């Protein structure tokens with residue numbers, strides 16, 4: 001079956017984040033990297049906005065040279081924490097359409113969306129979904145290439161930057177590549193490009209027409225690989241991130257940092273329920289529960305507690321998460337909360353005298369299975385008006401009985 005591979009790359013990433021956060025910089029040449037010190041600065045350019053690129057400024061250029069080309073530019077230091085946060089949000093959007101996401105750097109990734117077609121439509125539909133999702137989450141633009149393999153997807157994403165979307169029709173790979181320069185191909189740097197020039201090869205089309213034997217004599221087996229690529233043949237798989245089988249977790253990033261205690265508590269309740277539901281679905285119980293807490297200054301702390309008996313109960317997970325939270329929280333604004341469970345035991349090992357899942361948990365699973373997780377919301381997660389109509393609640397929260405109390 002033809003695969004559908006996407007390559008997504010953010011536009012002028014560091015500079016775009018800076019322009020987003022300082023609207024007065026929109027439309028101006030912005031250069032992120034070292035301090036130019038009036039032309040005497042050391043270090044190199046990390047990236048330049050598209051406005052600055054018109055002056056010839058680009059990544060990896062000495063900052064002194066950039067200053068010569070564009071003295072009127074706005075020069076900014078690298079603010080890594082900010083770019084990492086945006087990167088994390090982008091990758092979260094990508095993981096929303098498939099588990100098969102292979103990040104290549106802070107601002108780009110491959111996705112294999114072959115299996116997402118039924119849910120989200122063809123590659124183009126998924127590409128739009130990602131671009132829109134990224135814009136909504138980060139107010140940044142991304143360029144996407146859609147193709148049948150990695151080589152073509154990556155070339156395509158670069159062809160219509162910024163805010164591009166380029167599709168390579170399946171079966172049209174060689175034709176698509178033919179007019180492009182050989183430097184576009186994987187592994188062709190300035191040296192190899194020079195060697196190919198001496199053979200009269202400038203475009204990928206020239207390479208397609210070259211006698212393979214001749215190229216093999218010149219470049220060895222690498223020559224044959226090159227011809228494969230020139231025809232648009234590339235079987236490399238997208239290597240998804242290993243799903244961490246050692247823990248089951250869920251986290252939530254607030255759109256706006258929050259110090260609203262009832263809201264933070266509701267989030268923890270929701271996360272705890274989600275984690276417990278996933279444990280039960282996998283037939284696992286976790287002995288260690290971990291809380292992840294990130295404040296507005298991007299400081300992240302995790303705190304864990306090991307229980308005397310492993311659990312898959314939403315109540316237990318929440319009790320523990322809340323206890324850990326109360327010990328940490330001092331009224332700061334919170335950016336992200338996460339709950340995870342680890343140190344698993346399989347449910348089959350449930351001891352003779354250990355309790356079955358609480359009836360409320362069992363009912364929650366049945367409803368979630370039938371209507372989706374969102375159908376089932378705890379009373380304390382609902383707003384007032386909803387609470388006045390309890391018939392809308394498929395399951396009522398059971399009064400908590402603490403063991404031993």
Ligand code: TTP
Nearest residue numbers: 009010011012013014015046047059060107161
């Ligand atoms: P790129 O994706 O190569 O560049 P870009 O996103 O700035 O611009 P575009 O993709 O639209 O052409 O790199 C992503 C970020 O990585 C970039 O914003 C800054 C950083 N970077 C460096 O710090 N040094 C470098 O030499 C390069 C190439 C990138």
Ligand code: MG
Nearest residue numbers: 009010011107
């Ligand atoms: Mg980029």
